[in-house]
Structures are given as structure tokens and as C-alpha cells.
Amino acid sequence: MSRKILLINPWIYDFAAFNFWIKPLGLLKVAEHLSTFDVELSLIDCTDSFEVKRYGIGRFKTKQVEKPGILKDIPRFYKRYGISISQFVERLKAIPPVDAVMLTCVMSYWYPGIQKTVEIIREILGNVPVVLGGIYATLYEEHARENSGADFIYKGKTDRINSALYDLGIKIGTKRKRVPYYKLNLYNEYPFAPLLTSEGCPFGCSYCASGLLTDKYHRFPHGEILKEIEGLFKIGVRDIAFYDDALLFDSENHIKPILKGLIEEGFNVRFHCPNGLNARFINEETAALMKQANFKTIRLGLETVDSERQKATGGKVNNKDMERAVRFLKKEGFSKKEIGVYIMYGLPGLDIKELKNSINFLKSLDVRIHLTEFSPIRGTRSWDELVLMGLINDNLDPLLTNNTVFSYLYSGYDADEISRIKINVKEFNAK
Numbered sequence: 026m027s028r029k030i031l032l033i034n035p036w037i038y039d040f041a042a043f044n045f046w047i048k049p050l051g052l053l054k055v056a057e058h059l060s061t062f063d064v065e066l067s068l069i070d071c072t073d074s075f076e077v078k079r080y081g082i083g084r085f086k087t088k089q090v091e092k093p094g095i096l097k098d099i100p101r102f103y104k105r106y107g108i109s110i111s112q113f114v115e116r117l118k119a120i121p122p123v124d125a126v127m128l129t130c131v132m133s134y135w136y137p138g139i140q141k142t143v144e145i146i147r148e149i150l151g152n153v154p155v156v157l158g159g160i161y162a163t164l165y166e167e168h169a170r171e172n173s174g175a176d177f178i179y180k181g182k183t184d185r186i187n188s189a190l191y192d193l194g195i196k197i198g199t200k201r202k203r204v205p206y207y208k209l210n211l212y213n214e215y216p217f218a219p220l221l222t223s224e225g226c227p228f229g230c231s232y233c234a235s236g237l238l239t240d241k242y243h244r245f246p247h248g249e250i251l252k253e254i255e256g257l258f259k260i261g262v263r264d265i266a267f268y269d270d271a272l273l274f275d276s277e278n279h280i281k282p283i284l285k286g287l288i289e290e291g292f293n294v295r296f297h298c299p300n301g302l303n304a305r306f307i308n309e310e311t312a313a314l315m316k317q318a319n320f321k322t323i324r325l326g327l328e329t330v331d332s333e334r335q336k337a338t339g340g341k342v343n344n345k346d347m348e349r350a351v352r353f354l355k356k357e358g359f360s361k362k363e364i365g366v367y368i369m370y371g372l373p374g375l376d377i378k379e380l381k382n383s384i385n386f387l388k389s390l391d392v393r394i395h396l397t398e399f400s401p402i403r404g405t406r407s408w409d410e411l412v413l414m415g416l417i418n419d420n421l422d423p424l425l426t427n428n429t430v431f432s433y434l435y436s437g438y439d440a441d442e443i444s445r446i447k448i449n450v451k452e453f454n455a456k
Contacts, residue, residue, distance in 0.1 A: 063198030081217030371399030
């Protein structure tokens with residue numbers, strides 16, 4: 026007898042959120058894994074409610090909600106992003122009885138969405154087993170166990186899900202051929218699709234959790250990737266976002282063969298890189314191939330212009346790398362509107378002067394500037410540094426790691442000065 030499992034991507038609870046090619050890829054990979062067994066799957070994505078604009082991205086529908094007590098002093102509106110409560114209840118009631126519910130949570134400070142989801146599941150579905158996985162469950166296992174309401178906290182990759190279900194008394198039968206997530210009919214349509222060509226990252230940046238979530242860097246076969254892109258194209262997808270942490274690493278043996286294959290096949294698909302590319306690996310040929318393959322959104326990671334901090338945080342890129350990469354991209358016809366660079370403020374020790382220097386450097390390159398607020402991640406070197414400095418303790422509530430919250434409470438910046446910087450950057454980007 027087939028087991029029936031419901032997958033749920035909960036709401037985002039935050040001060041700000043935008044659907045910048047956001048899809049619960051981890052949960053969809055769980056669906057792929059479960060498709061190899063005798064399982065019937067259904068999905069409710071609580072964030073699947075946004076006004077689709079250019080290239081498939083857009084603003085989430087929102088509802089202002091009461092702030093948790095620990096956030097009461099933050100002078101911003103706290104919101105729930107996604108479908109309404111009534112829509113969720115309606116969809117939940119329409120699902121036939123299930124043997125288990127599996128949830129994910131990407132950002133650790135989004136856990137109020139998990140709590141609300143589990144609360145409603147209990148009201149509608151009773152005591153059906155609830156399994157919680159994802160980044161929050163992996164980084165904050167004990168916190169999730171004590172606060173999420175889930176019956177089982179799952180850490181790690183999808184290959185051990187079977188044992189987690191077995192511990193709940195759910196056997197999922199005989200193995201069969203895997204079905205790609207986009208062929209499982211979990212969504213009515215795909216305004217865009219996420220894509221991974223690799224897992225993990227060969228670098229060890231001080232502020233990044235990649236090494237905590239995946240123990241080694243692994244690339245998928247080129248033919249498999251091209252086949253997945255072809256499958257997405259055939260169902261009507263025209264915008265694909267790469268989720269890789271190191272898309273361009275060892276490009277001669279990875280991304281370049283993939284790009285050449287895409288050009289040869291001639292798929293009319295637009296590609297986007299929201300996670301930030303490593304400028305060090307962009308040479309003249311790479312830039313040309315990206316242009317020919319129809320890349321539309323280039324995001325590069327710089328974080329800071331200070332050379333010493335670049336080395337201290339991982340040394341993956343420097344200013345000369347960035348200058349060279351931008352020069353090659355512009356030579357191939359990429360415009361300022363298409364080339365954006367991330368710089369981060371709020372890193373331990375990074376002051377306003379350094380932030381302004383980074384902004385001025387990017388202005389000199391005439392690229393779009395994307396300011397990102399540092400969010401400390403438990404287990405990283407930056408986290409340990411903050412604990413050692415006495416700014417935070419190791420048991421800091423995940424809600425206080427929210428980038429908006431952390432910048433306001435812990436960075437030491439003048440809020441008015443940051444507001445002026447943001448306005449200045451916005452005006453520059455609009456030119």
C-alpha cells in the first residue's frame with residue numbers, strides 16, 4: 026500500500042522579504058528522493074503567493090502580524106509573507122489523509138512560520154507525525170526540538186530520510202526510478218525554476234554555513250544537468266536560477282562544458298545567479314560563454330574592499346579579481362543593470378568608513394551595488410568571533426540573528442547614517 030506524505034514549505038515571518046527566485050529546493054529534492062519509493066506526494070507552499078514580474082521574480086503578498094516579544098523594540102513592521110491563513114487551511118483540508126507531514130525551514134529566524142504551520146496542522150490533521158528538516162533544523166537542532174512543535178527533527182541530507190520515517194513507524198516500500206521534482210506535478214506552474222549543478226563549497230568563508238550543511242564539495246554530471254534544463258524548458262520554464270555556492274569553481278571542467286552544451290542545444294532560457302559568483306573565475310572566455318548562453322542576472326560577491334578583511338574572511342576574491350571580471354563582462358555586452366555586486370555591512374570590525382570605501386570602489390566600476398546586512402550563523406568563525414568579543418552568547422535566540430535585527434541591535438552603526446547610505450546607493454543604481 027502506498028504511503029501518503031504531505032510536504033509543506035511554511036510562511037516567511039520577517040521584516041522584509043522578496044521572491045528573488047526563492048523556491049524550497051531542499052524540500053523538492055526530498056520529493057525527488059521519495060519518488061523512488063512507493064509514496065504518493067502532495068505539496069503546499071505557503072510562500073507561493075507573489076506578483077510575478079520580470080524574469081519570474083516578484084513581491085510576496087503580506088500580512089502584518091504581531092512581533093515576538095524579543096523583537097518588540099525593532100522599529101519595523103513584522104509580516105507574514107505568502108498565502109493567507111484561510112487559504113492554507115482550505116488547502117490542508119483538501120488533502121486526503123496522509124501518513125506524515127514533512128516541513129522545511131531555510132532561515133533559522135523564520136521559525137515562527139514553522140510554529141504557526143504546526144499549530145494549524147494539529148488543529149486540522151490531529152496527531153499525524155510531523156518531520157522538520159532544513160537549515161534551521163540542522164543548525165539549531167535542540168532549539169527546533171524544543172520550540173517547533175515537530176515530532177522529529179531531521180538533520181542532514183535526503184539519503185537518511187527513510188530511517189527517519191521508519192523511526193516513526195512508516196515504511197515506504199520498494200525503490201524505483203527517480204522522478205525530477207518538476208515532473209511530480211507539485212506546482213501548477215513554474216514562473217521560474219531553481220537549479221543546482223553542485224553541492225557544497227570548496228571555500229571556507231568565515232560568515233558562511235555551507236561547510237556546516239554539506240561536508241564536501243560535489244559536482245553533478247554535465248549530461249544530467251543539461252537533461253534537467255531540457256526537461257524544464259519542455260514544461261515551459263524560461264527563467265532558471267542557479268543555487269550553487271561555487272558555480273564557477275574549476276570552470277574548465279565544470280561550468281564551461283555546461284555552457285557550451287547549452288549554446289549548442291540553443292534553449293531559449295534566461296539564466297540568473299542570485300547567490301553571488303566568484304569574480305576570480307571569470308575570464309574572457311567565461312564571460313563570452315555566459316553571454317552566449319543568455320545569462321541575464323550576474324551577481325558577484327565582494328563583501329568588502331579592505332584587503333586584510335578579504336583575507337581574514339576566506340580570501341576567495343580581491344579587488345583586482347573584481348576589476349578584471351567586470352571588465353570582461355562589460356566587454357561582452359553585459360550592462361550595469363545586469364552586473365550587480367554584493368557588499369556586506371555588519372561584519373565584526375567592519376566600520377562605516379570601510380563600508381563607504383567599498384561603495385566608492387563599486388561606483389568606480391559602474392556596477393549595481395547590492396548592500397547586504399550581515400547575519401551571524403551559529404557554528405561559523407564569524408559567530409565564534411562575536412561570542413569571543415562578548416557581543417553575543419552561543420545560545421542567542423535565532424530571531425536575533427535576523428539581518429535586520431542584528432544590524433540594528435549589535436552592529437554599532439548609526440541608523441540615520443545607514444539610511445543615508447542606502448538612499449545614496451539606490452540613487453546611484455537608478456542612474
